[in-house]
Amino acid sequence: MILVDRLSKRYGSFQAVHALSFIVEPGEIVGLIGPNGAGKTSTLRCLAGIHAPSDGRVSIHGYDIGTDPVEAKRHIAFMADEPQLFEYLTVMEHLQLTARIYGVTDFASRAKALVDEFELEGKEHSLPNALSRGMKQKVAIACGLIHSPTVLIFDEPLTGLDPLGIRHMKETIVERGRAGAAIIVSSHLLHLVEEICTRIVIIDHGVKVADGTLAELQEKAASGLNLEQIFLAVTAQE
Amino acid sequence: MAGALLFLTLRSARNALASRIKRLRQPRYAVGFSAGLLYVYAFFIRRGPNRTGRPAFSGFAAFAGEYPDLVVVIVATLLMAIAALAWLLPRSSRATLKFLPAEVQFLFTAPIARRRLVRYKVLRSCVRPLLSAAFLTVVFHPVTLMTAILGFTGIALIVETLSLYLVGVALRRQPGMGATLWLPRVVAACAFAAVAMTVGLNWTSLASARSEGGFATELVRLGTTGIAGAVLSPFRALARLPLAATPMESLALAPVTLLICALAYRWAVSGDISTEDAAISQPAERATVGPAVATDAKRKKTPFELAAEGRPEAAFLWKNSIAASRVFSAKILLRAVPMVLALLVVVSVAARNTGGTRALGAVAMFCVMAAGYAVAFGPQLAQHDLRGDLRHLQTLKAWPLRGAVIVRGEVLAPAVLLSCFAWMFIAGALALSSNLQFAITVSWPDRVSLALAVALLAPGLILVQVVLHNAIALLFPAWVQAPNARGVDVAGQRLVTMAALLLGIAVACVPAALAAGLVGFAIRQALGVLPVVVPAAVVLVVLFIECAVATEALGGLFERTDIGALQP
Numbered sequence: 118m119i120l121v122d123r124l125s126k127r128y129g130s131f132q133a134v135h136a137l138s139f140i141v142e143p144g145e146i147v148g149l150i151g152p153n154g155a156g157k158t159s160t161l162r163c164l165a166g167i168h169a170p171s172d173g174r175v176s177i178h179g180y181d182i183g184t185d186p187v188e189a190k191r192h193i194a195f196m197a198d199e200p201q202l203f204e205y206l207t208v209m210e211h212l213q214l215t216a217r218i219y220g221v222t223d224f225a226s227r228a229k230a231l232v233d234e235f236e237l238e239g240k241e242h243s244l245p246n247a248l249s250r251g252m253k254q255k256v257a258i259a260c261g262l263i264h265s266p267t268v269l270i271f272d273e274p275l276t277g278l279d280p281l282g283i284r285h286m287k288e289t290i291v292e293r294g295r296a297g298a299a300i301i302v303s304s305h306l307l308h309l310v311e312e313i314c315t316r317i318v319i320i321d322h323g324v325k326v327a328d329g330t331l332a333e334l335q336e337k338a339a340s341g342l343n344l345e346q347i348f349l350a351v352t353a354q355e
Numbered sequence: 356m357a358g359a360l361l362f363l364t365l366r367s368a369r370n371a372l373a374s375r376i377k378r379l380r381q382p383r384y385a386v387g388f389s390a391g392l393l394y395v396y397a398f399f400i401r402r403g404p405n406r407t408g409r410p411a412f413s414g415f416a417a418f419a420g421e422y423p424d425l426v427v428v429i430v431a432t433l434l435m436a437i438a439a440l441a442w443l444l445p446r447s448s449r450a451t452l453k454f455l456p457a458e459v460q461f462l463f464t465a466p467i468a469r470r471r472l473v474r475y476k477v478l479r480s481c482v483r484p485l486l487s488a489a490f491l492t493v494v495f496h497p498v499t500l501m502t503a504i505l506g507f508t509g510i511a512l513i514v515e516t517l518s519l520y521l522v523g524v525a526l527r528r529q530p531g532m533g534a535t536l537w538l539p540r541v542v543a544a545c546a547f548a549a550v551a552m553t554v555g556l557n558w559t560s561l562a563s564a565r566s567e568g569g570f571a572t573e574l575v576r577l578g579t580t581g582i583a584g585a586v587l588s589p590f591r592a593l594a595r596l597p598l599a600a601t602p603m604e605s606l607a608l609a610p611v612t613l614l615i616c617a618l619a620y621r622w623a624v625s626g627d628i629s630t631e632d633a634a635i636s637q638p639a640e641r642a643t644v645g646p647a648v649a650t651d652a653k654r655k656k657t658p659f660e661l662a663a664e665g666r667p668e669a670a671f672l673w674k675n676s677i678a679a680s681r682v683f684s685a686k687i688l689l690r691a692v693p694m695v696l697a698l699l700v701v702v703s704v705a706a707r708n709t710g711g712t713r714a715l716g717a718v719a720m721f722c723v724m725a726a727g728y729a730v731a732f733g734p735q736l737a738q739h740d741l742r743g744d745l746r747h748l749q750t751l752k753a754w755p756l757r758g759a760v761i762v763r764g765e766v767l768a769p770a771v772l773l774s775c776f777a778w779m780f781i782a783g784a785l786a787l788s789s790n791l792q793f794a795i796t797v798s799w800p801d802r803v804s805l806a807l808a809v810a811l812l813a814p815g816l817i818l819v820q821v822v823l824h825n826a827i828a829l830l831f832p833a834w835v836q837a838p839n840a841r842g843v844d845v846a847g848q849r850l851v852t853m854a855a856l857l858l859g860i861a862v863a864c865v866p867a868a869l870a871a872g873l874v875g876f877a878i879r880q881a882l883g884v885l886p887v888v889v890p891a892a893v894v895l896v897v898l899f900i901e902c903a904v905a906t907e908a909l910g911g912l913f914e915r916t917d918i919g920a921l922q923p
Binding site for chain 1: 661662664667670677678682744746750756914918919
């Protein structure tokens with residue numbers, strides 16, 4: 118479970134996130150959406166323990182990410198928008214390294230399953246500079262999943278993927294959600310959010326402006342509106 | 356179209372200058388800029404006499420004044436070697452003319468003829484040699500404005516000609532360009548061999564020269580007559596201009612030099628560019644080119660097998676060792692061959708003075724120098740630690756590890772690898788030490804004891820430096836993140852970090868030296884002898900303890916480091 122309690126993040130005098138609170142229960146897939154510069158990436162980085170919150174608290178399965186980061190991070194997989202792979206490690210070596218970091222003992226079988234799932238067969242021994250953007254994205258996500266995390270944080274997971282890759286990625290996210298993982302997906306692709314997320318949080322200028330299921334958001338706005346129309350309405354972009 | 360490209364060039368230069376001036380408002384750049392200015396002033400501009408009563412670099416000027424023909428022959432030989440090796444050494448994996456991602460996106464898709472694109476990039480590549488020439492002119496301290504102008508013109512023409520020639524070679528060596536390369540390679544090999552054989556065959560007469568003047572005269576004779584003289588003649592014509600003593604002499608030499616430079620330009624712009632080769636320098640394009648540039652590590656083994664369980668530091672050691680091992684490709688080693696050969700020649704000449712068996716003495720001295728180099732400069736060069744991993748900070752910070760564990764793991768690989776190198780060369784020097792002549796007689800047991808002491812000190816000194824480099828990387832991540840950045844402010848930043856590093860090493864060594872001194876004194880008092888291995892071991896232990904404490908502190912710093920701090 119992810120508990121975000123009055124989370125704030127400041128960069129100098131700039132307030133990126135302000136008093137943001139929400140909970141993601143096991144099995145939930147929450148879509149975090151907002152305009153450019155709304156504070157989505159800052160929020161996700163705070164949840165993953167990459168940024169220290171300026172104020173407020175983030176708890177992962179009861180472990181405070183600020184005071185007990187190591188235990189909290191054991192349960193998290195953070196998939197960044199831009200896959201950053203180690204230049205001189207092959208695909209398989211990335212998986213091996215991540216497995217060791219997270220203490221995964223049955224690395225070989227899990228790696229094989231992930232290579233199959235993400236269609237990386239034949240690329241196991243390739244270095245990152247021989248991979249396309251989409252392939253790198255798949256490797257980064259496979260690394261994130263090798264320790265069977267129960268909290269998954271995706272920042273623009275579909276960027277760079279081909280149509281088949283997009284379909285598989287959506288299936289992967291939904292399957293992990295069904296298996297009981299608490300998932301946050303940040304994306305500008307509203308149809309993706311509409312399709313796979315069980316709940317939606319909309320933020321603007323670092324502040325939460327809407328939170329609920331699609332049906333609840335439609336109820337609050339006006340029935341018949343799709344997510345795009347709701348998004349534009351609550352962020353006052355139209 | 357030329358107007359558009361000129362606009363792009365000038366506007367980019369103007370904006371780059373403006374942004375550099377603007378960033379001086381930030382303290383880190385202001386400090387760097389001040390330090391850089393101070394350095395340039397103190398070492399290159401200030402004309403006041405130094406302790407020897409002569410301006411800096413006056414030694415070279417005096418040497419060039421005394422032996423101008425010798426300097427011409429030496430410079431010509433160097434130019435010939437560079438020109439020949441450009442054909443003979445393996446091609447660099449980097450793109451021939453480096454196109455920026457924006458240039459690929461805008462210019463490759465624009466209605467611009469490839470020939471014009473080549474001209475544009477070749478002309479832009481001419482700017483940096485001009486700056487280098489200006490720098491070299493200042494370094495050589497011209498006495499008058501006229502000699503400065505003449506010196507700059509001469510150096511600029513040499514550097515420009517060389518740069519244009521190398522661009523021309525690189526354009527013709529692109530893969531898939533269909534060019535026949537055997538002829539220039541044969542010519543280059545013959546030219547190189549002719550000069551090398553001339554020197555080799557006349558080595559006895561060179562070595563037996565009784566005076567500096569005699570050696571110079573013999574070398575000039577070899578470089579100006581016979582086959583070597585013919586091979587070197589165009590290079591001598593180039594090298595002579597900056598040494599012209601009067602404007603009239605310079606004017607007389609200029610036409611030939613200008614002609615050579617113009618021919619080099621003509622040759623460079625007549626080359627064609629492979630857009631694929633240029634594009635693969637862009638990561639996004641690299642994958643689309645596919646098998647031609649695919650880098651497969653299938654046959655390369657990892658340095659050791661990573662166990663599924665154990666301390667996380669081992670995983671970092673494994674990862675960074677792989678990175679280090681994959682950097683050293685056969686091509687890179689082949690490129691280093693000329694440097695090693697040159698070093699061996701220098702060492703061999705130096706070894707003549709040791710009185711030992713010449714060849715083995717040379718190898719022994721080479722081992723000593725290499726071990727010293729590994730300890731003194733290795734930590735600066737081997738950056739497979741946090742310095743290289745700062746761009747992965749987001750990934751590292753997301754891992755469930757304490758900051759101290761990450762820092763400790765990161766510093767392990769360079770420390771272990773450099774220590775192994777140092778040990779290898781120390782062992783080599785010890786094995787061949789009988790071929791070296793020492794000022795005092797040193798028995799075998801004493802040599803072994805000394806070698807063991809040095810072998811114990813090496814890892815400690817290496818680790819301290821690696822930890823300090825990583826501390827600097829964490830304290831000033833933006834400074835480390837821009838290895839290709841240039842400018843007075845960047846040079847100043849590097850000076851500041853170098854000063855901090857030296858200070859750090861001194862501070863770290865004081866407690867170790869004190870502890871070693873105390874232990875050594877106690878042993879001497881008790882036994883009447885002092886085995887150097889024991890104090891060396893004490894130094895090692897103290898340095899290791901200091902590094903362990905430092906990595907704990909750096910771990911906290913790592914945890915507090917914001918990925919935003921990486922922005923230059």
